[in-house]
Amino acid sequence: MTLTDEEKTTSNGPAGLGVVGWLRWGWRVLTSMRTALILLFLLALASVPGSLYPQRGVDPGAVARYFENDPTKAEWLDRFFLFDVFTSPWFAAIYLLLFLSLIGCVLPRTMVHLKEMRRTPPPAPRNLARLPHHAEIEGDLASAEAYLRSKRWRVTTGDGWVSAEKGHLRETGNLLFHVALLVLLVAVGVGGLFGYRGNVLVIEGDGFANTVAAYDRYLPGSQVSPEDLQPFSFTLKDFQASYIGPGHEKQGQPLDYFAKLAVQDSPTAPEREFTLRVNEPLEADGALTYLIGHGYAPTFRITGGDGKVAFEGAVPCLVSNTSTYESECVIKVPDAAPDQLAxxxxxxxxxxxxxxxxxxxxPGAVNPTVQIWPFKGDLGLDAGIPQSVYDLGGHQNLKPLGKMTASPKPMAVGDAVDLPDGAGKIEFTGLKEWITLQTTYDPGRFPALLASGVAILGLLLSLLIHRRRVWVRVRDGGVTVGGLTRTEGGDFGEEFAELTKALEHHARAEVKDVS
Structure with missing residues (x-):
C-alpha cells in the first residue's frame, strides 16, 4: 500500500520534517516580514528600560545611588541587566535576530524588484471595461503614448494598444528603508567594536588627558587598544550653574550649565578656548566629550597631631539630594601622624x-557649609584590597573622635576645628565645583546618521507613492482607457479621471497643431 504525500506528512507528524526540514522552516519563519516587524517592535520595546533606569555606561553614580536607596529592588533589576540594557545578552539576541531577519527579507526582495524593474509593462487586456477604472475618450494611440512618456510612465506598445506603468519607486523606497535599517545595525556594531566610552570627574583647575589611566570608568570596544585613543587634553578653567531663584514656584530648577575649557587637540596643537554645555559637546578628532553632571568640591587643609599639614586640596562630594544638592563626601588622610585620619x-x-x-x-552656593564627623585609626590602605574614595564602609579599625552627634554644627568657609584628643585640626578653606564627563568615540556615528536619513526617505517613498497601470486600446474606432492600482488600499479613481482628461486634451492639442 502506497501513501500519498499528505498521508505521509500526517502519519509522520512534525518530526517527519527532519533536521534539514526544520532548519528550512525556521529560516522561512525568521526571514518573513512579519517576524522582522515583530523583532523591530521588540527592539524598540527592549530599549525602554534604558530610558527608565540609569545605565552604568552613562551615569554609574546614579546606579550606585539606586543601590543605596533600594538595594533589594536594585539587585533584582541588575539580575535582568536593566542597568546595562544595551550590552545585555537578551538585547544582543534581539539585535542579531533582527539583523538576520532583515538580510533574509531584503536580499530576495531586492533581486525580485530588480527583475521587475527591467520587465516591460504587460500587454493590454482585451476588454478594458472590466477593469475597476475605465473610460471612453477621444484621441489616438500615438498621442496617448507621447503624453504618457512625457509624464515618465514606463510605456510599451503593441498592435492597437499602449501599456504604461508607474510607481516602482514605492517598492524601491520599501527596500531602501530595510537596507538602511541593515546599515544602521552594522554601524552600531562597528561602533561597538571600534569605539570606546569613558567617564571621568574633573574638578575646577584640574586637567584631563585622554588616556586610559585618566578615566574613572573606561569601556573600550573589543578591537580598541590604548594607542587608539585621540591625544587631546584640556583644563577645566571654570564651571558655572544658574538656577531659578527663591520665591518662584519652580525655585531651584536649573537654567543653564556651562564649563570653560582650555583645550589642546594634540600635544603639539595650540591651546583653544571652548565652552562646554549639556547639548554642545567638545569634539576632538572624532571623539565627543559630553557634560553629564556636576557637583561641589569643598577644599580642606588637615593638620595631624604632630603639627604637620597632612592633606590640602579639594574633595568631590557626591550629590545625595538633586533638588537642593546636599552632598556627601569622604576624606582619607593616610599621612596624618601619629594616627591616620578619616x-x-x-x-x-x-x-x-x-x-x-x-x-x-x-542648589546654588548661597551659604555653603560642611558638617564633619572625624575618625582615627588604620585606613587599611596597605592591605592590598581596593577601596572606594567615596566610602568608609568596611573600615573596622577606625574609631570616632570625640562624641558623635547626628547633626554637628556646620563649618563655614574659613572656619577651623580642633580635633579631639589632640589628633589635629581641619580647616574649610574654600569651594570649587566638579563636573562629570563622558567621552565617546563611535566610528559608526556618521554612517548611522546617513542610514537614518535614507530610512526616512525610503519610508516617505513607500507611503506616498502608489504603483498603478494604465492601458489604452483602440477598438471599433473608439479609444478606451483602463487602469488599476497595484497598491492595496490605494485610491486611483481621482488620478485616473484627471489622466483621461489630460489624454483627451493632449490629443486635441496635437490635432490643432497639425491643422
Whole structure:
C-alpha cells in the first residue's frame, strides 16, 4: 500500500520534517516580514528600560545611588541587566535576530524588484471595461503614448494598444528603508567594536588627558587598544550653574550649565578656548566629550597631631539630594601622624537651621557649609584590597573622635576645628565645583546618521507613492482607457479621471497643431 504525500506528512507528524526540514522552516519563519516587524517592535520595546533606569555606561553614580536607596529592588533589576540594557545578552539576541531577519527579507526582495524593474509593462487586456477604472475618450494611440512618456510612465506598445506603468519607486523606497535599517545595525556594531566610552570627574583647575589611566570608568570596544585613543587634553578653567531663584514656584530648577575649557587637540596643537554645555559637546578628532553632571568640591587643609599639614586640596562630594544638592563626601588622610585620619562630610550649598538640624534649601552656593564627623585609626590602605574614595564602609579599625552627634554644627568657609584628643585640626578653606564627563568615540556615528536619513526617505517613498497601470486600446474606432492600482488600499479613481482628461486634451492639442 502506497501513501500519498499528505498521508505521509500526517502519519509522520512534525518530526517527519527532519533536521534539514526544520532548519528550512525556521529560516522561512525568521526571514518573513512579519517576524522582522515583530523583532523591530521588540527592539524598540527592549530599549525602554534604558530610558527608565540609569545605565552604568552613562551615569554609574546614579546606579550606585539606586543601590543605596533600594538595594533589594536594585539587585533584582541588575539580575535582568536593566542597568546595562544595551550590552545585555537578551538585547544582543534581539539585535542579531533582527539583523538576520532583515538580510533574509531584503536580499530576495531586492533581486525580485530588480527583475521587475527591467520587465516591460504587460500587454493590454482585451476588454478594458472590466477593469475597476475605465473610460471612453477621444484621441489616438500615438498621442496617448507621447503624453504618457512625457509624464515618465514606463510605456510599451503593441498592435492597437499602449501599456504604461508607474510607481516602482514605492517598492524601491520599501527596500531602501530595510537596507538602511541593515546599515544602521552594522554601524552600531562597528561602533561597538571600534569605539570606546569613558567617564571621568574633573574638578575646577584640574586637567584631563585622554588616556586610559585618566578615566574613572573606561569601556573600550573589543578591537580598541590604548594607542587608539585621540591625544587631546584640556583644563577645566571654570564651571558655572544658574538656577531659578527663591520665591518662584519652580525655585531651584536649573537654567543653564556651562564649563570653560582650555583645550589642546594634540600635544603639539595650540591651546583653544571652548565652552562646554549639556547639548554642545567638545569634539576632538572624532571623539565627543559630553557634560553629564556636576557637583561641589569643598577644599580642606588637615593638620595631624604632630603639627604637620597632612592633606590640602579639594574633595568631590557626591550629590545625595538633586533638588537642593546636599552632598556627601569622604576624606582619607593616610599621612596624618601619629594616627591616620578619616572624615565623613555633608556639604550644604545654602544652609539654614531647622530646629536641631541643618539643611540646604537651594542648589546654588548661597551659604555653603560642611558638617564633619572625624575618625582615627588604620585606613587599611596597605592591605592590598581596593577601596572606594567615596566610602568608609568596611573600615573596622577606625574609631570616632570625640562624641558623635547626628547633626554637628556646620563649618563655614574659613572656619577651623580642633580635633579631639589632640589628633589635629581641619580647616574649610574654600569651594570649587566638579563636573562629570563622558567621552565617546563611535566610528559608526556618521554612517548611522546617513542610514537614518535614507530610512526616512525610503519610508516617505513607500507611503506616498502608489504603483498603478494604465492601458489604452483602440477598438471599433473608439479609444478606451483602463487602469488599476497595484497598491492595496490605494485610491486611483481621482488620478485616473484627471489622466483621461489630460489624454483627451493632449490629443486635441496635437490635432490643432497639425491643422
Amino acid at each position: 572624615f565623613l562630610g555633608r556639604f550644604l550649598p545654602s544652609t539654614v537651621p531647622n530646629g536641631d538640624q541643618w539643611l540646604s534649601v537651594f
